Amino acid sequence: MIGRAALFVTCLADTLYPSVGIATVTVLERLGVSVSFPREQTCCGQMHFNSGYVDEARQLGQRFVDVFAGEPVVVTPSASCAAHVRHQYAELLGDDARGVPESVVELSQFVSGLGAVAIGARFRGTVTYHPTCHSLRVLRVGDSPLRLLREVEGLGLVELPDADECCGFGGTFAVKNAAVSSAMLADKLDAIESTGADVVCACDSSCLMHIGGGLRRRGSRVRAVHLAEILAGAS
Template sequence: MRIGLFVTCLTDTLFPDTGRAVVTVLERLGHQVDFPAGQTCCGQMHFNTGYRREAVPMARGFAAAFGGYEAVVTPSASCASMVREYYPALAAGAGDTGLARAVAEVTPRTYELSVFLADVLGVTDVGAYFPHTVTYHPTCHGLRMLKVGDAPLRLLRAVRGLNLADLPDAEACCGFGGTFAVKNADTSSAILDDKLDAIVESGAEVITAVDMSCLLQIGGALSRRGLGVEARHLAEILAETA
């Protein structure tokens, strides 16, 4: 299958190893992965803060960059949610029938990585080996909007050597919420403190998720506290073989 990698802004600029891990896993499974150079931000930050008109060109650019692929895969449930759930509304609000057609064609083929692997390809064992105790944080967009379900957990359970630890109150937010963490820093930090306590209680060496945005929030706090727990994206775990 010819797949377009939608790497997202955060991954591209701050966590390129996550993008490389996605490519490693998909190529290991025999797929051709391309990186369309024309891709840009999905426009989620603009959309969420009320700048919907400014987000329209980003939806148009996405459709142009990824229109020719059998599937578009991203390591971000948050950005996948933006594309799948809100691009149709953007196109409709703009009154652009051409954009609406392009969006209708590409959005159903846009997938978050774990959903693509476990539910679209029907693969849970990707040949990974990761001998560590890991706990999984279900991110808000993945859990409540994209509804990735247990796809990440099925993938983690199939990793050789991995001990999957339960995360207490797992479905609680980490406090990031994009611009929420900036505009409501005190509230965000209080929510994050609860999440860190849960991670420590789990006994995990590694906390994983399907959004680098949440792992940025969690990983930064873990490092500042010196808790000795590493934050790693699911793709990075799945890419490990030794």
């Protein structure tokens, strides 16, 4: 059993979705993990890196390493940030990465890695799960999140058609190629609404910001909720 973990909440969850961070703390503590929150943390630099701003990405990456160096385990509720740190830092920072990339673990993988599946969560409603691109094709979380969701008491899981299609977010892609991004989003929202689910769930606040923002704009009754919030039994 892992006794303690540092939380990398991500700049996005910190600033816009604090409930995701709070839920992550709740889940970890329920599993007996003592959580620390290094206050100096800001952003891993993923958006800058993916958008081509290498100098800024390197600076933010170096900062991330300085903040989290020495932490045996860093848990984050974002598949794309975990993927960025784990898969890009070595090349971006070289030896300066100081072993930090390997210590960063996405929440669903961390919880599954503990061997914990049934964690005493309760949720009333029907949920469909959107596997985000980075969780699916970079981190390869596989069915970890689905196995966790299946064990949540009261939760009805329904399959999402064309689940592995991108929602169209892609960071600055959503604004630089807004029309294409919106078309991809529209198809994703149609698929979500076709399931009749009350909630669409994912492992990444950025994709959920996109999907949730689109659902709200079209006046949908479906809510976008992070996996951590469901596992925390918060709603």
